[in-house]
Amino acid sequence: MxxxxxxxxxxxxxxxxxxxxxxxxxxxxxxxxxxxxxxxxxxxxxxxxxxxxxxxxxxxxxxxxxxxxxxxxxxxxxxxxxxxxxxGFSIQYPRKFVIYASEPVMLMLLPKLEADCNLGNITIELQPTHSNQEALIQALNQHQADLAIELSNYSARSFFIEELFEDKIRLIARKGHPRIEDTITRKQFYAEKHITLKLRREDSHMADYFTEESISERKVAAECTSLVSLMSMVATSDCIAMVTESIATAFADKLNIQMLDCPFTSKPVKYRLLTHNRERRSAANMWLREKIKSYF
Known part of the structure; x- marks a missing residue:
């Protein structure tokens, strides 16, 4: 050799x-x-x-x-x-970072990026995360993105995970709903029609994935994979739905919807930063992770 x-x-x-x-x-x-x-x-x-x-x-x-x-x-x-x-990493030099994120994270993150006056010549592009974990890991391995913001707690020696922020689920209904105002019981929950949100990665509904109790069959009026579609339908009907608190708070006034406590024991919705170990000590990637953490 x-x-x-x-x-x-x-x-x-x-x-x-x-x-x-x-x-x-x-x-x-x-x-x-x-x-x-x-x-x-x-x-x-x-x-x-x-x-x-x-x-x-x-x-x-x-x-x-x-x-x-x-x-x-x-x-x-x-x-x-x-x-x-x-x-030395400097925001004065043009550079583009790519972040994989889910729709809720994109909705929260984009306004923060646009309002940030301290990015210099740095561009941060948000792309939809992959529908399965294997494809996500392969994409990060191949440098197609700098990091991902994930719900899954992926564990592997070649990847580095940092906690980002914690959210929780809330129930939403339109303001002026004929039967629901401020609070909801389990009996009311099952009596109403629902718009359900399908989590692509986990192949389950948000309400089932983030509650301790097993939820019985509901009256489903529509099933969505898009959070925006779900909230729009709730705002224009008498159906109810579950979303994360951060998203509900951001859109409650715009869509004229009310937030209610879930009548079940909810699990925390934990978001994490995922990056390859080769980038862990990179000055550029460290800057990017700190920047994203500062928004939350």
Whole structure:
């Protein structure tokens, strides 16, 4: 094995390993496919071992590649973080961060971002989080986003989790509802028609997921995956629904809806920041996490 390996070859190797595709790696690095193939071939010659083999339409890492990535990726992350620390992270230099978030978090976060006069030349773009955890983790592994704001308490050695804020669920009904005002009993809860919110990731309804008691079958008038649709329908009907308190508070006056305590024992709604361990000590990612935490 050549002891004078070009670090740029190792960077190419890491990107190809993440994508399991020379085409996708070339797109990320702004290179041509032949260019990436050539650099990968040079690295394989220097390490004296084949790193990838063809598998269907893609490529599969060999055992040697799996061993190499285990040592190389964290080492490159440390080098990048050290260089970033020397140069210093500054909001004066243009940079875009991407954050995966659910609809409720987007509704809360976007006004705070727009009102923040201290972002300098930094752009923070919100994108919808993935509908399943595997796709989310793969996207973070592939640098498609800088961090995610999650309800799930994902646990893995390669990821870092920080608590962000805690919310709770509230019941909502339109103001001037013919039967409900200020409070609601369990009997009234089951007597009314409901707009339910389906949580895509957990494949369950919000009311079932965030209450201690098992909720019996309700009279469902409509089922939504969008919080905005749910609140709009509650505002224009006699149906009731459950949403998080922060969202209910933000839209209560605008939509002329009333908030009520849930007639069940609710569980806390905990939001967390999720980022890859390679970004944990990055000055830029640390700034981003602190900025998001400051809003809550």
């Amino acid at each position: 050549d002891s004078n390996i070009d670090l740029n070859l190792l960077k190419v190797f890491v990107v190809v390993y993440r994508h399991k595709s020379i085409t996708l790696a070339a797109e990320e690095m702004g290179l041509t496919q032949p260019g990436v193939s050539g650099l990968l071939k040079r690295l394989q010659q220097q390490v004296g071992s084949q790193l990838f083999i063809r598998s269907g339409r893609g490529i599969t890492p060999t055992q040697h590649a799996k061993e190499l990535i285990r040592h190389v990726e964290p080492a490159l992350a440390q080098i990048n973080n050290a260089l970033e620390g020397l140069e």
